Amino acid sequence: MKVVVIGGTGLIGSKLVAKLEEHGHEAVPAAPNTGVNTLTGEGLAEVLEGADVVVDVSNSPSFEKDAVMEFFRTSTTNLLKAEADAGVTHHVALSVVGTERLPDSDYFRAKVAQENLIKESGIPYTIVHATQFFEFMNGIAASSTDGDTVRLAPVKIQPIAADEVAAAVGRAAIGAPVDGVVEVAGPEAFRLDELLRDTLAAQNDPRTVVTDPHAPYFGAELQETTLLPGPDAHIAETRFADWLARQQ
Secondary structure, eight states: EEEEEEETSSSSHHHHHHHHTTTTTTEEEEGOOOOOOTTOOEEEEETTOOOOOEEOOOOOOOOOOHHHHHHHHHHHHHHHHHHHHHHOEEEEEEEETTTTGTTTTTHHHHHHHHHHHHHHSOEEEEEEEEEBBBBHHHHHHHHTEEETTEEEOOOEEBBHHHHHHHHHHHHHHSOOOOOOEEEEEEEOOOOHHHHHHHHHTTTTOEEEEEEOOOOOETTEEETTTTOOTTTTTTOOOOOHHHHHHHHO
């Protein structure tokens, strides 16, 4: 099977390419640094020639309101058109658990727009909703930092290792399209503020985590279960403490 991985040189994409190759598939990483640009369309027709599946794990370089919407709308529109022209029979996209519950966030509104384009394209598809990556905890802290203070809401989060996100996307890619959403999450739920407090302490980070029920998460206020998966989610195995210990 030839699988083209858009964003194939990034955190999830590079892991996905390696996993697909291990299982005997032809996995082609596609990104601006490999000559493929979904925003301009450059290189799309060439890289999709003969492709059975396209997996989109790309992300916007900017989370600014107009930039992030432009990225997901334009890149997804260009990609789906090129797939239709090339006869691709399965489109797989990585998105985020809770996306549809965060309409006040510029980023998540853009992800909803991306998902709607996929659903309306006529190309068989699978959308993988993952919870937040272990590797993204520092990014969450950075987005919530003001001076030496990190303000976070006391809500639940069930993060997952990037390796296991890549594995879940890989399973979707080589399986039949579900024309819907599948969810994947880590094995443990934490309180977001407590998890970040422990994570920063383990990294000897001097910032102080302050619990604030109204602290925004990428522009949106969270409810208790906004970031949690549903009951049918695939639960991964790696525990956060074990992963964190390996990072030291």
